[in-house]
Every structure is written in structure tokens, then in C-alpha cells.
Amino acid sequence: MSKSYEKLLAPGLIGNLKLKNHVIMGPTETLYASVNGEVTRPIIDYYVRRANGGAGLIVLHSAQGNTKIDPIDPYAGSLRIDDNAYIPMLSQLTEEVHRAGAKIAALVSPGGGAQSLGFPYERGTLETIPNVGPGEKRSMVAQRPVRKLTVEEIHKSVEAYGQCAGRAKASGFDAFYIHAVGGYLISEFMTPYFNDREDEYGGSLENRMRFLIELIESCQKYAGKDFPLVVRMSIDEYMGDAGRGIDESKEIGKMLEAAGVAAIDCSAGIFESMHMLIPPIYLPEGVLVPLAEAMKSAVNIPVITQGRLFDPDVAEAVLDEGKADFISLSRAWIAEPDWVKKVMAGDVQGMRKCLTCNYCIGSRVFNNLPLRCAFNPEAGRENRPETTMTMTASPKNVSIIGAGPAGLEAAYILGQRGHNVDIYEAGDEICAGQLSAAMLPPCKATLKNIPDFFGSQLSRLPNVNIHLGSPIDENNAGELNADIVMLATGAKPLVPNIPGIDGKNIYTAEQVLREKVSLSGNVVVAGGGQIGCETAHCLLEKDCKVSIIEMLPGIALKEELITMLTITNILQSSGADVHTNTRILEFKDGVVKALETTKNEEIEIPFDSVVLAFGTLPENSLYKTLSEKYETIIIGDSGEVGNIRTAIETGYFAGMEL
Template identity: 35%
Template sequence: MTKIFSPLSIGKMEIKNRMVAGPIVSNWADPEGNVTTRMIDTYSERAAGGWGLVVVEATYIRPDGNNFRQMLGLWNDRQVVGHNELAEAIQLAGSKCVLQIMHGGRTARYLATEIQPVSASALRPWNVNPRELSTEEVEEMVDQFGIAAGRAKEAGYDGVYIHGAHGFLITQFMSPFTNNRRDKYGELMRFPTEVVEAVRNAVGPDYPVMMRINGDEFLGEAGITLDLAKEQAKALEAAGVDALDISCGGFESGWHQIQPPYYRRGYLVHLAEGIKEVVSIPIGVAGRINDPTLARTIIEKDRADWVVLARGALADPEFPKKFAAGRIDDIRKCLACGEGCLKRLFMDLSVTCAINPRVGREWRYQMKPAANPKKVLVVGGGLSGMEAGRVAAERGLDVALYEKANSLGGTMALYQGMPKLHMREFTNIVDWLRRKLKTLEIKVELGTEVNGESIQGFGADVVIIATGAAPYMPDIPGIDNPFVFTEDDYLAGNVKLGSKVVVLGGHWGAETAVSLAREKEVELLTLVEESEDIGGSLDGFRQIVTKGYLEEENATILTQHKALQVVNEGVLVIDRNWRLTTIPADTVIVSMGRVAKDQLAKDLEGKVTELYKIGDCNRPNQWPILFAMEEANFVALQL
């Protein structure tokens, strides 16, 4: 048997395989932090996917430790009831489960708590200046971790998983970056080891105690380095932890923790490997392990004892089950796009997955056989059209899909081929859908344009229009100049670049600008954006990394600048002080959003019994992947 499918002992707990569904704050609790039915539904579905262990998301142990509007809590006895239902639902579905207990410390969200955040030291404000906990208050905090662990045990979880990573309160004590105390807790490992001891005292010697720590804080010598993490791991093992899960980063380096698509897969494995050398307890690792072959190799090469898939478990809750059955091609691999999960969490909204919008909304997206046979015509082979076709066909409907271009995938297919920025992960969903259409034997006609008249000749009961959106072109003089192109032209390889490039539009255009700035022909790149910031359509970490890349390439970023005219020498812009400048350019790339291509839908109104419009041709620009997939499911499930 491949080692990844073999059992693993964590203290006295045995997990059936080495695939762990990692913790993901969902914002699905109620405002008091209580477990909700949707949490039970989602976790139950996740557990049924075959994970050896499901880690229930970060759960605050007292009201001032809360980071999000609807974060899960376990700070009073009444909450044990909901947690018990959650734990039992996961176990019933076949997985072991542990609860992650945490306190946000200086990063707690003041708007949710209305209490001044507390920390190891009054350092590094995040939302609001933190207050240093007194020695007595730290001792009280230690006890409260113990109490929360006792409640987790009472609720029936198979173990407890202490959050000592990611810059939350425990890391704030463990890191020189945030701890300059002068009392006994100035010793970096004092607080975390006391927490472990308090937890151990509360749960007894046989109950599994796991902990997540940073293998690197990615702050250089100012923070936790791998060498320091090794010492910390040894201290935690000595304090009684049964297993360590290695992650990284803090609020000032979070993109290393939740990596964008441009970071390599298995980004943190070297850290787990390093820590494994110095301790004898089992070690797990997370971070862009979205692929079964990679997961298997990490375990086979003994680089870690288990792998954690956090976003991967949202994108495909059945990852382990499909893997075990040899259905590797059937796994819907996470894109690291951040669109359904991280971006929404940063906005303090509920988390889902852009390519699996069922997550957290299972009751709305029930896959049931269609009540009546219907002929469904899908027009458009981008993401929304493909997904609508797939879902309708899985429900037993007779589906045909027509696409004007010679290939499937629409804008996603263009984006995944970004020449100088690694966006290849986006192929995951296009390829997955392509395979599904094939397996489901959906009739797919490429290179075939249909119109209002020809559609009526198909005799379809249902027509789903998924014709996408075209790049928006601003109505300014000179825009029809031959050296002005759209972002799509560049991505399709249809632009002969000059040395001076201006990109108009800095939101989606920020990533394209990185790729352009890295092209060997390009000596000068200027990004012009009307609003105050760039990269605003991306999740917060993708945005930060993209900005960093632009800085590395010495790109000029002009925010609060509006393009007025394209002239022979370049682009005439105006700034917020009404100053006019001509930015030199021999190539202009426009990336200012998209306009719905919905003419066909308009032509068909009143002429087809059931007509739907989905994806970019319905709502462009907002959540391009999520809305495409959501609308496709919403429509195809009601046919």
C-alpha cells in the first residue's frame, strides 16, 4: 500500500490515512461564535470525502480573541452543545476530528470585539494599538487555553490542536518580532509551553494534543527563523505535544502562509523536513499541496508524516476518496486563486470556494436527477458554460455546447497562459471541466457561432447563454491607434511589444503588468490606474505579491491618474491635481475590466421557453470565477 494511505498514530489517536483537511476559518458561525447547521453540513460532507483527520477551524477561546465577524468560538459552556454536534457529524461521516483553539491577540478584530486587543507586548498594532497583558493576565490566559481544551474534549473531538502559528497570540509570545517583555514571559517559549501544559492537565495524558507552529516567520532574523523554530519544536515536544503541524508567516508575511498561484507547490515542505530532523513526534505540513502525486511523494520521501490540504479540501472535499480509488483525473485541484476563500475572508464575508461554490451552501446546491427530460443548449465554452453543461448532464439532461472559438476555457484559458507570471494553476479547472464534458459525452461543437435564428432551429427546451465578456475600451481619442491592444491580445500572443509599455487599468491589469514588465523587450513599464490602489480585484495576498513584483521590475505605478488620450508619443494622463503629463509609450495595453457580451441573450428574449444568462455575460468584473461557477450551478440545478 502506498504510504499516504497507511494509518498514522498521533498520541493515542490513529488516523486512517495521512491526508488531513486543514483548518479554514469560514465565518459561518453565528455572531456569538456558535456552531451553525451549515457548518455541520459542510464539515460532514468534508469528512465523508475520506480524510484521515479533519481540523475544525480556528476557534477563539475568549471574546477578546475573535478575528472575524462570524468566527467560531468556544468561550463558554453553552457552546459545547453545538461543538458536540459538529464533532459527532464528522465522526459519523468517517473522519477523526480535532478542534483548533486560538486567540487573535494583537490581530483580534476590534470591530468584532469592541475590546482593545491584547498581546505579549504593546507592539506592532494591526487594527488598533494592542495592550500588553500583565503577568497575572498572561497566567489567566494560560488557564483559559486549558479550559477551552477541556471543553473541546467534553464536546467529543478526538483531540485538540493549538494554534501557535500565523502571528496570533501564541506566536506573538514565541516571536522576537512581537515579544519584548521584561517579565518571565519575555522568555519566548514560556507562554506556549505553559499553554501546552495547561491543555495537557485539562485533557489528561491520553488525549491527543497537536499544535500548529511557524517553521519560519519570513521576517528574517527579526522573527522566527527555521533554526529558532527547531528549538521551539523541541521545547514543545518536551512539554507534551503529540504532533506538530508546520506552517509559517504572520500578518506581516501572510502571503508565505497562504500562497498565491505564482508560488511553487509544496512551498513549506523544507520547513517540515528541517523540524522532523530534530524531534521524534509526527510532523505535518501545509502549503500548496493541491496535487495527489506531490502529496504522495512528500510522504513517501518521509519529508513529513502527513500532508495538510486546506484550500484543497474546499476545492474538492473528496480528494482522498478519489485518490484512493485511482480517480486522480477526477480531483478538482485548488487554483490558489484566493477568490472564493481568502478574498472573501479579507472582506469579512463567509468563505466558499470559487470553483466549488457548494462549500458552505450545500443546501442550496443539491445535485438531484432532473424531474423531466430536457434538451439543453449551452452557448459559450468558458467556465460558466462548461460548468452549466456538466451539471445539467450529470442530472441526466441532454446537453449540447457550442463555442465560437476553437478551444474551450474562455478568458480562463487565456489567463492561465500568462507569459511571464506563473498562472498555470488555472488550467486545473479548465482541464477538469474539459474531461468532465468528455466523460459525460456532451456534444461539444467548437469553432461554431450560433445566432438567434439558428438557435431556434435546435429545438432546445432550455438555452443557457454563457457568451462571456469583451475587454472594455475607454472612449478616448487615439484609442484606435495601431499600438493600442487589449490585455487579451497580449495573453493570446498577438502583440509585438515595443520597449515602452503603458498598461491602462491596474486592478486585473496588475498581474498582466508584471508579466509585461518581465518581457525582455520591455525597458519601461508604466501602470496607469484611476483609483487609489492597484490589484484591488485580487485577494489581499495576491495583491501584495503582485505589487512587490512590479517594484522588483522598477515599474512605474501611477494611481489616481486618468488616461485622456493616446497620442503618437504615448498616453496623455491627468492626475488629481489636474496636472497633464504624456507618458512615453510605443505599446499600450488596456486592462480596464470587461463588458458583457449579452446581445444574443437579448435577441432571444421571449423567443425561447427557458432562457438563462450566466457568467461574465451576466455579471462581468466582480467575481469572475466564483460568479461563473455559482450561476452555472444555480441555473443547471433548477432545470
């Protein structure tokens, strides 16, 4: 693949809007807005940081433009643009983004429709207010009652929306994105899945498109036909015959081009097919590119693609092969705010490439929490005192035991701040522990982005030394040349006291993933958390017959929603036999004896092999020895078992606070 990135870095044009490159920062809800939907300092700092990182066009996360007709916020705290009172702070945002060298577009929605998950805009409302939609069909995800909009309300919505475009232009935005994506209100009018109307806004494709076409005309009325409009839409809803597919979307594309739209941003899915709307790690890189390619065959205006394109080589190839005209990255910019700047410098190895773990959205925004990133602890904390890098006035000698994510992040921060750091790792490579095993199941190679980043960045710090194949134990712990020690030895497998657990043909998940044993036939995976599920996935691909036993009511319950639903579907469709609410009693003579707790019934499951995946416990056995001689700080799983996010975050703040 090309290393010059000529297509990505070449100037581009959307309508009359000139862009310095072909890389767009796509929208991602942040929940940084004020309680009244106003732009705040954290929002400005977040986007300016990415403008400084080289984004050609930044698309502001969704602002609501029709709160009187659709009275329920799609999220817990969206931006608003439905009143002139919002113009001053919107203007402050556009001014600062422009000063940082980027263009910026407003993404505006006339409502969340049946899918709204937030609260009434009228704070303190006691009565239940239904969502609204083209009909009364409920979203399977939101599960809220829906009131059908009247024709008069649709006309008022069209007028209100056009006024939002006028406000966006007055606020200094360079373009206007129409939020017709993902099963929200506009999208619901466009799809037969939600739209069962029998008037002029339902039935035929022309009627289902009437609302969007009228919105476009209203925008042109209030903002002028020279103000670039981009329609962001799902090209395939992945709902089969019940929804809208590629062929119909291509016809829609032709209608949008005829209506004067400047570009089409090609997404996918609705809430019911959320794994396509926000593709998780289990889907391939560039998963949505074929949708853009299909749309490009139908229209002559620019087509924007997205969907796991965090790798610049993959993104460049998409443009070079003519499959799309622009690349839109959302989660990639959260993880790496200097995405374009590093591409321009040829520093691809030094990028924090997105892990597509969906912590940002699934674990944070969907739970009404402000946006954060598992890989980048500074995301959402820009320009805060606790994340402002300062050189130390008194450099310390710091020894870090363990070169996993926590230890490496701590070393990276400490090294930049001027401390002298020695990292001691028992393995022969960094991230040789739990993380290296986590990279082995199907689809998980993306986690290699972590050692790739730290390996590249730490090699540039002369005051950071990594000692591989150098275990620290009670015998040599006292020989460290250290003022401070950080213990980052991770976690060890949890092996509960179950009769027969030490019998033959019983192995740990790590042994299986590292292929230290080869299994076949009937395999019981004991534990349905992430480790158990991904080990089961690996075994299913090797044609084993897999049974998963989990005490909790479901599997992968600690994972964010999209990841949980996707891996659950993969396992079930691959033939895994899943037993939830089931407690293992004994392993004996090739049989697992277990209790189905909801029925209080004992069951027996035969096995050729058992894989133990009960989770992990902190490994901090060296703490007592170390703390007797050094100031010792425990970070990552050594203190409390968590995940990649908690490991990196504890390492980051340990480095910043020293």
C-alpha cells in the same frame, strides 16, 4: 510521480491517535458559528461532507478559549470553547464526523492578540476596547490599540486554556491543536517582533516560550498526557531579523517534543507577511514544504506540512521523499470535498482542484462574510434545498452557447439532473475564451484545473454533447434543437473613446498574452486591474520597461487583499513604473498624455507600444435573436461582468433551478 498514492493513503499515527490515511483537512475559518460562538448545523454539514470524502483527520477551525482575558474576537464570529455550555453542540459535531469515518481535532486559541480583527464578545459594547498582547506593539494590518497583559492575566489564561482541552476531550475530540500560528496571541509571545517584555515572559527564547510551555502543561493537567497535542506554528515569520526564523523554530521544536507534544504542524508568516500565511496563486506549489523538512531534521515526532499541495502527485512526492510525515490541505478541501475518495479511486482528473484564488478567505472571511468557494458553489451550502440535486421529471433539450466556466458548470448540473445538453463553442477547445488567456501570465497555469475538471466530468455524461469549432451567430441561431438556450458567451474588451486609441503599436492585453504580437522597449499598460497587472508581469519577465496607468488610487483593487498585495509587490520589485489616480487623455506620436487627478497636472509617458487593459463588457449580442424563438437565459459574464466565481455560480444555479 507515483500514481498509486501509497504514502498518502497508508494508515498513520499521531501520538496514540490512529488515522486511516496521511491526509489532514487543515483549519479554515468559516464564519458559520452562531453569534454566541456555538456550533451550528451548517458547520456540522460542512465537516461531515468532507469526512464522507475520506479525510483522515479534520481540524476544526479555530475556537476561542480565553474570552475574558482577550475580549476581542479574532474574526467577526469565531467558535468558542471557553464554557461548558458549548459542549453539547461540539459533541454533536464530533459524533457526526466520527459516524462519517473521520477523526477530528479541536484547534483552540487563547486569543487573537494584536491581530484581532473582529468585535468584542460582549455584544453591543459602545466603548473602544483595545486588543491585548505581550506588549503594546500594534499589528500593521489590524491597526488597533493594544494593551499589555499582566503576569496575573497570563496565569489566568494558562488555567482557562487547559480547561478548554478538558472540554475538547469531553466533547469527543480525538486530539487538540494548539493555535500558535500566524502572529496571534501565542505566536506573539514567541516572537521578538511583538514580544518586548522584560519579565519572565520576554527576552530569551526560553522566556518567550514560557507561555506556550505552560499552556501545554495546563492541557496535560486537564486532558491527560495521553490526549494528543499538536502545535500549529509558523516556522518562518518572513520578517527578517525582526521576527522568528527557521533556526530558532527548530530549537522550539525540540522544546515542544520534550514537553510531550505529539506533532508539529508547520505553517509560516504573520499578518505582516500574509502572503506566506495564506499563499496565493503567485507562489509555487509546495511553497512551505522546505519549512517542514527543516523541522523534521530537528525532531523525532511527526511533522505536518501544507501550502499549495492540492495536487495529489505533488503531495505524494513530499511524503515519498521524506520531507514531511503528513499532508494538511485546507483550501483544497473547500474546493473538493471528495479529495481522498477521488485519490483512492484514481480519479485525479475529475477533482475540482483548488485555484488558490483566495476568494474563500480574502474576499469572504476577511470581509466578515461566511466562507464560500469560487470553484465549488456548494461549499458552505451543504444539505440546503437549493443545492440538493434532484432528477428532473421532464427532461428538456438545452443548448448552451459558449464553453467557458459558466456554460460548463450549467451543463454539468443539467446533465446530472437528466436534461439533454448541447454546448456550442466557437473555439477548438473548452474554455477557449477569456479563461485560456488568463492561464498565460506567469504563475496562472493553475487555472487549467477548470477545463481539466469539466472536460473529465462532462465526458462521463452521455446526455451532454460538446460541439467545438461551432460558432453560433444570427445566421444559424434559429436552427438549434432546443427548448431552452443559455447564453454564456462571456465578455469582450472595453475600448474607451480616447483620442489616438486606434493608432499604431496599440494592442489588447489578449493579443499580448496569446503572443500574437511581440513587444519590447517601453510598454505602457493602460489599466491596472487584474488583466493589466498580469499582462505587465508577463512583459516584465520579457525584459520590457513597463509603465502602468490606472485611474483608481491603487492597482488590482478588485482583487482580494493577499492577491492584491502579492502582485503589487511583484510588479514594484520587478521595476514597474506605476501611475495611480491618473486618467489617460490621448495617445499621440509615441507618447501617452495623462492627467494626474490628485495634482491636476498633465504628464507625458513615451512608449514603443501600448497594451489596452481597461476591462471588459458583457458579450450578449445574440440575446435578441435567440429570445425571439427560445426561452433564453443569460449566465456568466454575458449578463454582468464578474469573475470565475460569479461565472460558475450563475451557471450552477441556472442548472439547479431549471
